[in-house]
Amino acid sequence: MWAFFHKLASPKGFYAFSARLSPWFWAAAAVLIGAGVVWGLAFAPADYQQGNSFRIIYVHVPAAFLAQSIFVAMALAGLVFMVWKIKLADMAATAMAPLGAGMTFVALLSGAVWGVPTWGTWWQWDARLTSMLILFFLYIGVIALRGAFDGRDSGSRAASVLTMVGVINIPIIKYSVEWWYTLHQPATFSITSRPAMPVEMWLPLLIMVLGFYSFFIAVTLTRTRSVILHRESAKRWVRELAGEDG
Template sequence: MNWSFFHKLGSPKWFYDISGRWLPWVAIAAAALLAVGTVWGLFFAPMDYQQGNSFRIIYIHVPAAFVAQSCYVMLAVAGVVGLVWRMKLADVALKCAAPIGAWMTFVALITGSIWGKPTWGTYWEWDARLTSMLILLFLYFGIIALGQAISSRDTSAKATAVLAIVGVVNIPIIKYSVEWWNTLHQPATFKVTEKPAMPIEMWFPLLLMVLGFYALFTVSLLMRMRVETLRREGKTRWAREALEKLA
């Protein structure tokens, strides 16, 4: 296995340079995917025979929930990398991704509540899926608060990494909660390894929205990491030169 890419991530300058090349292309992909997916899903996808037009909120709810969970897994991986290999960018990624994950979790919870009223007759129910998603939001808040409460950068990085790793046990609970317990939440409508449970004209715009949300997450993360990298490396020559170009 070629580990050169992994080792290059240990260089803040290399990350800043390569992310600057990727960012415009990922941003274009995000804009195109979200535009096409939104228009297709909201205006051209057929109405659901049971839920009517209220089902269309899945084009926001499902992608947000996907990204919220994936982001936390990424935090746990960054935590392991930071603790084991002491890689600077791992802590940067963890710090910068946590607020994005928190927002995605919040969006998933809000849209799920809006969807739940006409579907279940209530905005909120303390079932396994909803409760575990709320716990995910609190875990994000905990990581953000812990990182801000500790003044020492090294101690803060270690503490947030440990919390991210411990909290990742909640992700399989979220995923399999509808199978393990009796819950109001319906089973997954979007599975990569199985045939879609909905017509292709409803499923395909959902796929575009999921990809668009991941691209949007990537854009947001790269932008935040670039700013944080410059802030931390401000005394180095390359960072000063980069700041001069921005000015």
């Protein structure tokens, strides 16, 4: 078992393993997101208060979930890189950051669009929205730091430190609706209680969430493979692979 994880932690081993795994997650993402979109937009009933405007939930909630989860994953990868010097962890964190920033932007934009019919305004400086905006700036800062240093290792260490410090914002996002007054509604899903929505509304949402996470894994595997090829371009196995592909 340890030999398998040791091999998987190497760029060469991960490159080969991810090639077999990523097509399954791309397929799962396509099926789940396709089914969730059709079910949520065409067949789920309209909300009794918000009407059809509530349907943006099928994009907003999965994007918000993913934005926070990716940052946590980056913080864990940064910890592994800083403590155990596993360069694959930094490669994965590098691959995740643009998708995390994109999902945060989608969550903010879809929330603003949803806020117009719900709150009567695009934006409110309440705790949930402000902390999500801070998360977006943290993503931008992490991406910028990687290119702000002459040495790649220095940029990786700086980005890892910022990510590990910035992860404190994630519980603030999660519990902001409980700690402070906010217009934002509480969490849609809860482990300890049943969803407030009827099953025909929350089930397609669950499918969309699973689809977004499958998409995240697929993108991370694919982008990490690209980062590996870029950083390991001088290695013999990469040159041999390039010879085979070319």
